[in-house]
Amino acid sequence: MILEVDRVTKRFTRRGKTDKVANDNLSFAIEEGEIFGLLGQNGAGKTTLVNQILGLLTPDDGDIRLLGKSVIQSPSLARSICSVQPQSQVSLGLLTPKQAVTLMGKMRAGKQFDPKRVDMLFEALNMEEWANIEGEKLSGGARRLTTFCMAVIVPGKLVILDEPTNDVDPVRRRYLWQVIRELTNDGTSVILVTHNVVEAEKAVDRVAILHEGKLITQGTPSEVKSSVHNQMRMEVNLLKEFDEMEMPKWMLSSHRQGSRLLFAIDQSKVSSTIDWVRGQVEKGFVMDYTLSPSTIEDVYIELTSGKEAMQ
Amino acid sequence: MNTLLSHYKYVFQLQLLRNGGFLVFMALIQILIAIGIVIGLTYLIPDPDSSSILYLATGAPTLILIFTGLVILPQQIGTAKADRYLEYMKTWPINRSVILGADTTLWLIITIPGIVVSSIVAHFMFHPGYDVSWTVVPALLMIALTSIGVGYGFSYLLSPIASLAISQVTVFGALMFSPVNFPMERLPEWLQLLHEVLPIHSMAEIMRASLAASTFTANIGNYINLGIWCILGFGGAMYILNKR
Numbered sequence: 001m002i003l004e005v006d007r008v009t010k011r012f013t014r015r016g017k018t019d020k021v022a023n024d025n026l027s028f029a030i031e032e033g034e035i036f037g038l039l040g041q042n043g044a045g046k047t048t049l050v051n052q053i054l055g056l057l058t059p060d061d062g063d064i065r066l067l068g069k070s071v072i073q074s075p076s077l078a079r080s081i082c083s084v085q086p087q088s089q090v091s092l093g094l095l096t097p098k099q100a101v102t103l104m105g106k107m108r109a110g111k112q113f114d115p116k117r118v119d120m121l122f123e124a125l126n127m128e129e130w131a132n133i134e135g136e137k138l139s140g141g142a143r144r145l146t147t148f149c150m151a152v153i154v155p156g157k158l159v160i161l162d163e164p165t166n167d168v169d170p171v172r173r174r175y176l177w178q179v180i181r182e183l184t185n186d187g188t189s190v191i192l193v194t195h196n197v198v199e200a201e202k203a204v205d206r207v208a209i210l211h212e213g214k215l216i217t218q219g220t221p222s223e224v225k226s227s228v229h230n231q232m233r234m235e236v237n238l239l240k241e242f243d244e245m246e247m248p249k250w251m252l253s254s255h256r257q258g259s260r261l262l263f264a265i266d267q268s269k270v271s272s273t274i275d276w277v278r279g280q281v282e283k284g285f286v287m288d289y290t291l292s293p294s295t296i297e298d299v300y301i302e303l304t305s306g307k308e309a310m311q
Numbered sequence: 312m313n314t315l316l317s318h319y320k321y322v323f324q325l326q327l328l329r330n331g332g333f334l335v336f337m338a339l340i341q342i343l344i345a346i347g348i349v350i351g352l353t354y355l356i357p358d359p360d361s362s363s364i365l366y367l368a369t370g371a372p373t374l375i376l377i378f379t380g381l382v383i384l385p386q387q388i389g390t391a392k393a394d395r396y397l398e399y400m401k402t403w404p405i406n407r408s409v410i411l412g413a414d415t416t417l418w419l420i421i422t423i424p425g426i427v428v429s430s431i432v433a434h435f436m437f438h439p440g441y442d443v444s445w446t447v448v449p450a451l452l453m454i455a456l457t458s459i460g461v462g463y464g465f466s467y468l469l470s471p472i473a474s475l476a477i478s479q480v481t482v483f484g485a486l487m488f489s490p491v492n493f494p495m496e497r498l499p500e501w502l503q504l505l506h507e508v509l510p511i512h513s514m515a516e517i518m519r520a521s522l523a524a525s526t527f528t529a530n531i532g533n534y535i536n537l538g539i540w541c542i543l544g545f546g547g548a549m550y551i552l553n554k555r
Binding site: 054083099 | 333
């Protein structure tokens with residue numbers, strides 16, 4: 001077992017009063033070589049949890065063990081076991097990606113550091129063209145990839161990636177997932193923190209969904225999806241106000257973000273739903289629509305906000 | 312010990328390359344400020360006697376060290392806090408005193424050109440009567456470390472806005488209301504009392520005693536004062552860095 005999070009609670013207090021319970025009695029474990037997706041909306045408590053794993057924050061209750069040792073008792077141990085890509089952009093100043101990644105590698109591996117690995121990583125991510133350009137002249141995506149490389153150049157036993165694909169173009173995102181997968185071949189475990197559920201579904205071995213400080217579900221992607229097993233999802237882009245539209249009675253759960261409406265239906269209702277949505281297109285309510293098998297995003301929406309929206 | 316040294320080397324390289332442009336720029340600014348203090352203040356005092364000139368010429372290096380540690384450094388820390396670089400450094404697999412040590416070395420290095428150049432210029436323009444003692448090296452180190460340590464202490468401890476306010480007051484206070492460029496006796500009594508506690512007066516005394524050893528002496532109290540401030544500053548910074 002690489003990581004065990006055992007009934008961890010973290011509260012933030014302001015002027016003596018509990019302001020927010022950022023992590024509420026969380027428990028989960030990560031095995032060697034596993035990619036673990038930690039999903040949740042902004043403010044769900046993901047980064048707070050990561051900071052506790054790294055020993056930067058102390059839990060109010062519970063314990064966190066890395067390779068069997070308590071992080072609370074030896075916080076500096078956590079930093080040698082884990083390597084991190086932070087969520088925020090790291091300002092590199094005049095450092096070039098090559099310098100930054102090489103120095104980080106030397107810091108972690110000392111004399112055993114193999115400089116060839118820098119070139120291999122840059123090649124795998126197709127970023128050789130940026131290798132020797134000063135950081136402040138690089139685009140956000142190139143800088144994000146540089147901090148990714150800084151985290152994985154000499155990976156610890158546990159690599160924590162906080163929104164690694166932000167700002168990165170679609171082609172290089174694929175390369176990035178490839179590199180992450182290769183890391184686990186050597187037994188390195190990965191925590192992938194993200195709110196990009198669709199992308200994470202394809203990449204992770206196991207997933208946990210964090211909502212308002214609580215873990216609302218965890219398991220393999222197919223286990224998590226079992227609650228929506230026989231369902232289809234309809235995604236609709238609205239042209240007019242939601243309230244004026246008559247919704248299908250067989251809708252199972254729904255969620256709306258701006259002009260984007262998502263709802264779940266049973267597989268037997270596919271043709272009636274298509275009839276319904278065509279009608280809405282003719283009436284000018286709907287711009288376009290997509291019907292697809294349910295994803296983790298639907299579970300996520302159902303578990304977090306879907307229920308209120310439906311009833 | 313070996314890992315500590317190699318970590319120090321890599322963090323130093325990382326910080327030097329990252330901030331290279333800024334550091335060169337600051338070193339140049341320091342030279343201008345130091346020369347400016349020596350020459351500029353002679354405009355303020357129309358016919359300075361040799362004692363006033365010596366005060367100015369031995370005060371300029373102290374002011375450079377104060378500006379670096381208590382003004383430029385806190386601003387830099389404020390930026391590092393705002394863009395979360397400080398938080399990122401805290402995740403590195405190294406002892407945090409290494410970060411403090413590597414950065415302190417960089418700050419020390421950028422003060423040297425200003426101090427050397429301004430002293431040479433002052434010497435040839437005004438012949439202020441320097442009498443440099445061997446103690447100049449430890450004195451410079453001690454003053455610089457105190458200034459840098461105190462700068463780290465308050466800029467880690469306080470919010471960026473609060474530490475910006477302190478550094479603005481420090482610029483003005485050190486230049487106009489501190490016994491660096493003139494003798495302590497000219498200040499009102501309450502300011503004299505304040506300066507017995509603050510480190511600025513002790514810095515100036517120790518600097519003068521090593522740059523013009525035949526004219527000025529520093530007492531043991533000055534050294535103790537600096538020692539306490541230095542420990543408080545770095546101690547506070549280490550406390551904040553390791554706080555969870």
